[in-house]
């Protein structure tokens with residue numbers, strides 16, 4: 001499946017706080033942003049299952065910066081959609097929403113925002129909203145993906 005992950009307050013702490021992956025001296029020197037604890041093992045598991053991993057963020061971070069941040073943790077991304085890319089693409093649709101994964105052929109988007117859940121209900125796309133207090137969030141993600149895969153293929 002083609003999966004996309006939000007950044008702020010899902011994988012990168014902002015207003016929401018959660019444990020992060022260990023950061024070495026190298027990370028601090030390069031000023032990379034911390035990733036939520038569990039991201040590395042989750043992405044590796046998804047990759048081994050053959051899923052494509054994209055970032056879909058409403059931020060203006062450049063794709064190059066985002067790509068480097070994940071590479072610093074040994075993670076390769078299949079692609080990145082930031083706010084300018086989203087805005088440009090959304091012009092082709094008569095919609096007003098902060099995230100619209102179907103226009104990028106994304107099968108499941110994972111986010112922290114209840115607003116995106118509302119958009120998913122209105123515009124009929126698959127979203128999984130993760131709570132900041134979900135200590136076992138990687139299992140929540142994997143379980144939902146397996147559930148959705150089953151409904152896709154069987």
Ligand SMILES: [Mg+2]
Pocket residue numbers: 006007008009010111112113
């Ligand atoms: Mg967010």
